[in-house]
Amino acid sequence: MTEKMSIRMSGLGGQGVVTAAHILGMAAYKDDLQVTVNPFFGAEKRLAPAESYVRIAQEPIYERGEILYPSLIMVFHPHVITMGKSYTMPFFDGLEAGGTIIINSASALDLSEEERDNLAKLDAQVHYVPASEVAMGVSGTHLSTNIAMLGALYRIQQRPSLDALESAMVERFGGSKFVASGSTAALDDAVKEKFAKVSQMIEKNLEVIEKAGESMFQQTH
Amino acid sequence: MLQQQVRSPDYLFFEAEKKKHFLSGSEAVREAIRKANVDVAISYPITPQSESMHLVGDLFAEGYVKEYFRGENEFAVMSSVSGAAMAGVRVFTATGGPGTMRAFEMFPVWAGSRLPIVCAFLTRGINSPLTIQPDTIEMAFLLETGMLMLHAETAQDLHDMLLKAFIVAEKTEVHLPVGVFADGFFVTHTKEILQIPDADSKLPPYDPHCAPVPPMDMESVPVRQMRDPFVMKSNFISYAAHASWQQEIEAAQERSRKHLERYLGGLVETEHEDAEVLLITSGTAVSQSREAMRLCRQEGLSVGLVKIKSIRPFPSDELRRLAAGKYAVIVPELNRVGWLAKELKARVDDPRRVIGAPRVFGGMTMPAHLIVDEIRRVLQ
Amino acid sequence: MSTRIVSIAPAFEDVMPKEYKELVENGPYGKDYKVTDLGKYKELIEEHPLCAGCGLALSLRLVLGSLPSPEDTVIVGSTGCSALVFPQVGLHNVHSLFGNQNAVASGIKRALSLRFPDQVKDVVVVAGDGATADIGLDMVMQSWFRREKIATIMLDNEAYANTGGQESGMSMEGTVMNMAPKGKVFPKADLPKVAEAAGCAYVAAASPSRPGKLGKVVRRAILIAREVGPTYVQLLSPCPTNFKTKPSDTVVTIKAREKEKRFKQYEYISDDARSFLSALEDGKRSEGKQPEGKQS
Numbered sequence: 077m078t079e080k081m082s083i084r085m086s087g088l089g090g091q092g093v094v095t096a097a098h099i100l101g102m103a104a105y106k107d108d109l110q111v112t113v114n115p116f117f118g119a120e121k122r123l124a125p126a127e128s129y130v131r132i133a134q135e136p137i138y139e140r141g142e143i144l145y146p147s148l149i150m151v152f153h154p155h156v157i158t159m160g161k162s163y164t165m166p167f168f169d170g171l172e173a174g175g176t177i178i179i180n181s182a183s184a185l186d187l188s189e190e191e192r193d194n195l196a197k198l199d200a201q202v203h204y205v206p207a208s209e210v211a212m213g214v215s216g217t218h219l220s221t222n223i224a225m226l227g228a229l230y231r232i233q234q235r236p237s238l239d240a241l242e243s244a245m246v247e248r249f250g251g252s253k254f255v256a257s258g259s260t261a262a263l264d265d266a267v268k269e270k271f272a273k274v275s276q277m278i279e280k281n282l283e284v285i286e287k288a289g290e291s292m293f294q295q296t297h
Numbered sequence: 298m299l300q301q302q303v304r305s306p307d308y309l310f311f312e313a314e315k316k317k318h319f320l321s322g323s324e325a326v327r328e329a330i331r332k333a334n335v336d337v338a339i340s341y342p343i344t345p346q347s348e349s350m351h352l353v354g355d356l357f358a359e360g361y362v363k364e365y366f367r368g369e370n371e372f373a374v375m376s377s378v379s380g381a382a383m384a385g386v387r388v389f390t391a392t393g394g395p396g397t398m399r400a401f402e403m404f405p406v407w408a409g410s411r412l413p414i415v416c417a418f419l420t421r422g423i424n425s426p427l428t429i430q431p432d433t434i435e436m437a438f439l440l441e442t443g444m445l446m447l448h449a450e451t452a453q454d455l456h457d458m459l460l461k462a463f464i465v466a467e468k469t470e471v472h473l474p475v476g477v478f479a480d481g482f483f484v485t486h487t488k489e490i491l492q493i494p495d496a497d498s499k500l501p502p503y504d505p506h507c508a509p510v511p512p513m514d515m516e517s518v519p520v521r522q523m524r525d526p527f528v529m530k531s532n533f534i535s536y537a538a539h540a541s542w543q544q545e546i547e548a549a550q551e552r553s554r555k556h557l558e559r560y561l562g563g564l565v566e567t568e569h570e571d572a573e574v575l576l577i578t579s580g581t582a583v584s585q586s587r588e589a590m591r592l593c594r595q596e597g598l599s600v601g602l603v604k605i606k607s608i609r610p611f612p613s614d615e616l617r618r619l620a621a622g623k624y625a626v627i628v629p630e631l632n633r634v635g636w637l638a639k640e641l642k643a644r645v646d647d648p649r650r651v652i653g654a655p656r657v658f659g660g661m662t663m664p665a666h667l668i669v670d671e672i673r674r675v676l677q
Numbered sequence: 678m679s680t681r682i683v684s685i686a687p688a689f690e691d692v693m694p695k696e697y698k699e700l701v702e703n704g705p706y707g708k709d710y711k712v713t714d715l716g717k718y719k720e721l722i723e724e725h726p727l728c729a730g731c732g733l734a735l736s737l738r739l740v741l742g743s744l745p746s747p748e749d750t751v752i753v754g755s756t757g758c759s760a761l762v763f764p765q766v767g768l769h770n771v772h773s774l775f776g777n778q779n780a781v782a783s784g785i786k787r788a789l790s791l792r793f794p795d796q797v798k799d800v801v802v803v804a805g806d807g808a809t810a811d812i813g814l815d816m817v818m819q820s821w822f823r824r825e826k827i828a829t830i831m832l833d834n835e836a837y838a839n840t841g842g843q844e845s846g847m848s849m850e851g852t853v854m855n856m857a858p859k860g861k862v863f864p865k866a867d868l869p870k871v872a873e874a875a876g877c878a879y880v881a882a883a884s885p886s887r888p889g890k891l892g893k894v895v896r897r898a899i900l901i902a903r904e905v906g907p908t909y910v911q912l913l914s915p916c917p918t919n920f921k922t923k924p925s926d927t928v929v930t931i932k933a934r935e936k937e938k939r940f941k942q943y944e945y946i947s948d949d950a951r952s953f954l955s956a957l958e959d960g961k962r963s964e965g966k967q968p969e970g971k972q973s
């Protein structure tokens with residue numbers, strides 16, 4: 077990896093946007109990369125817009141806070157785009173030229189002509205992944221949608237490594253008491269309830285990652 | 298709970314082997330307090346501080362902190378920690394933004410009572426309009442409360458400054474409260490890489506007999522002070538009492554300099570200090586300035602950086618020297634009022650060279666390119 | 678506190694003020710004096726700057742004369758007339774701010790329990806009605822909710838006296854006062870009932886018109902707070918200056934109030950407190966002179 081990755085994840089509260097960022101960040105850390113992770117700065121409410129930001133690089137990272145000029149945008153829910161459930165409008169605002177977008181949707185979204193024009197001008201690479209369907213199909217819960225999104229990211233970037241992702245998930249769900257925020261901790265408990273054993277959960281999540289990668293498709297402008 | 302060994306502050310700060318961790322700012326608070334040998338911690342929720350005090354609560358449950366409870370509001374919390382400190386134990390608390398304002402009446406009392414309270418101010422905006430986002434405006438209000446004020450840029454700073462704060466606060470010749478400030482969210486909720494010593498060591502316990510005023514424990518002679526308290530009549534004795542006491546607090550702040558210099562490695566930190574244009578700031582505005590400096594230097598612009606670590610005492614001499622002869626001094630700030638620019642202007646030889654910009658506040662990050670724009674504008 | 682701490686080093690005997698020597702030789706530290714002993718020993722307070730005939734001064738003298746362990750008592754006051762007395766009281770005492778007395782006391786109590794786990798350390802709040810029932814009510818009640826082991830004593834002069842006689846929540850309905858130019862439009866707050874509901878193990882209302890009773894309830898409140906839970910004592914202590922009564926009539930004023938049925942003594946003892954008290958009183962009867970409730 078030579079390029080700095082500046083990732084903006086947009087979704088709805090409760091989808092695990094913040095958790096996904098933490099797992100990704102932890103994995104990058106385990107791969108000995110420089111990394112900072114932060115959630116959006118606001119009140120956390122279910123189904124309200126939620127964002128988180130991950131910066132990964134080989135060089136030291138100075139900047140903090142929300143990422144205004146991402147190289148990668150991950151949209152965890154179609155409503156972010158179709159219903160404007162986002163603090164960042166349009167959803168690709170600030171995307172670097174040639175940047176990548178990953179959208180959770182089973183079918184390509186009906187983007188406006190203006191949106192398509194702008195994406196074309198940016199030479200944006202738009203990928204889709206049916207993350208919710210994969211999550212439901214493999215692990216029987218939409219709560220691993222965020223993991224499916226990480227699977228799609230892995231498919232494209234191959235970084236951080238799969239091993240690192242796995243051990244990041246073990247660390248996150250395996251009982252180490254990390255508290256991102258009050259509400260996120262409550263969500264963790266909900267996830268854990270769904271799985272008898274953490275190891276089983278990790279196994280399922282790895283399968284989610286793989287399946288998500290396999291079910292991606294691209295949209296041309 | 299880990300078996301912990303009491304080690305000297307110098308061991309913990311300078312000699313202990315440090316290990317790499319990936320932590321949020323809130324977790325950095327927990328790791329500092331785990332090693333700080335705190336007796337009493339009192340909490341009250343406010344975003345973005347709450348996670349820190351949740352984690353301190355966990356430390357209490359594990360046995361690292363001896364006493365912990367949730368107070369009823371910030372004014373009460375700041376009152377209760379003052380009571381505990383007066384009665385001779387090491388205390389810790391944290392708040393931010395509206396919590397700071399709610400508690401305000403207590404802060405001058407802390408310094409006035411010479412209490413070595415350590416408080417983390419995890420800063421945020423102040424209403425109205427309603428905000429919970431990062432902003433450092435509360436620091437403007439706290440400047441003259443008599444407390445020492447350290448400003449962390451990163452989770453690493455937050456961890457290190459908290460531990461060091463206890464030791465500086467408790468020096469007999471200082472014995473003042475220390476506020477350790479970190480920008481809410483940008484530090485508290487950001488996970489980053491830190492190097493910290495293991496938790497098998499902890500600071501020596503607080504010794505209440507190092508206090509310049511006796512602890513309130515009825516273990517020393519209860520002195521009858523006077524029949525007619527000063528407050529009953531304005532007169533020379535009343536003036537003299539206040540003048541000497543308040544100046545003594547100022548003097549105690551001054552006496553903290555040498556300790557802060559040693560423990561923090563200086564009240565400021567510089568990079569390319571010979572450059573034509575200097576960015577001078579504190580907190581996470583330093584991080585954004587680092588990126589701006591990197592971008593500018595890539596273009597061949599002569600830009601340097603000064604990070605201010607201690608706001609009280611203020612590094613006046615250092616900054617006057619550094620600012621002397623510069624083409625411009627740019628002070629980016631995460632608040633509307635520009636309190637840091639005002640502080641600087643009051644101290645440098647040529648205040649006209651100090652530019653209080655950019656200012657971002659009320660909820661968003663400070664884009665590095667805003668700082669770059671300001672540098673370009675100045676150099677044109 | 679061991680009495681050794683207050684005793685004077687021989688080398689300093691000739692330079693110590695007479696006042697201090699008397700306190701050491703004939704003061705109440707380590708003794709078990711009661712209100713009935715007043716006048717026989719050097720008191721913790723003798724002179725004070727309050728108005729002649731002040732009800733607070735009367736109550737304070739009696740409170741200080743009723744402390745079960747003065748050598749291990751820390752008093753937390755609040756802004757108001759009574760705060761002017763504490764600088765000359767021979768006990769560690771704290772004045773922090775107006776209204777935060779119970780929050781400060783909570784911190785002190787917790788810290789002293791950590792530092793002296795096997796030693797009695799009584800923390801007693803003594804504050805005005807404004808401090809207790811108005812500006813500090815949340816912190817007073819919250820300390821009760823939390824079951825902080827502190828005794829809270831209100832010196833109730835039914836006004837903000839220190840600032841010139843304004844209406845307080847404890848003023849009587851109808852009274853014309855500063856800031857109540859048409860008379861107070863709501864009744865006196867029933868803080869004893871509030872204290873009971875908020876979890877106090879012991880609640881009492883008394884006044885300096887009956888010193889013996891006052892001494893008894895203060896003592897009970899402190900002993901119960903030490904062992905069982907929070908306690909509250911409300912002492913009607915009229916302010917002759919602001920209510921324009923004759924300084925020599927303060928006790929008369931209280932008695933008149935009693936006669937008009939506008940004030941009455943009151944005592945609530947929770948079950949836990951009651952069994953503690955009877956154990957204490959039985960123990961005293963069988964052990965003879967052992968000071969009540971002392972542990973160290």
Ligand SMILES: Cc1ncc(C[n+]2csc(CCOP(=O)(O)OP(=O)(O)O)c2C)c(N)n1
Nearest residue numbers: 756757758775805806807808836837838839
């Ligand atoms: C925050 C604050 N508000 C107001 C005051 C002014 N003040 C000082 S004493 C006092 C009245 C105290 O009344 P009370 O508690 O009943 O005591 P008293 O003087 O009647 O004994 C007031 C309002 C203050 N010191 N601090």
Ligand code: SF4
Nearest residue numbers: 727728731758838916
């Ligand atoms: S004003 Fe009233 S309460 Fe205050 S000292 Fe004078 S008589 Fe006592």
Ligand SMILES: [Mg+2]
Nearest residue numbers: 805806836838
């Ligand atoms: Mg009053």
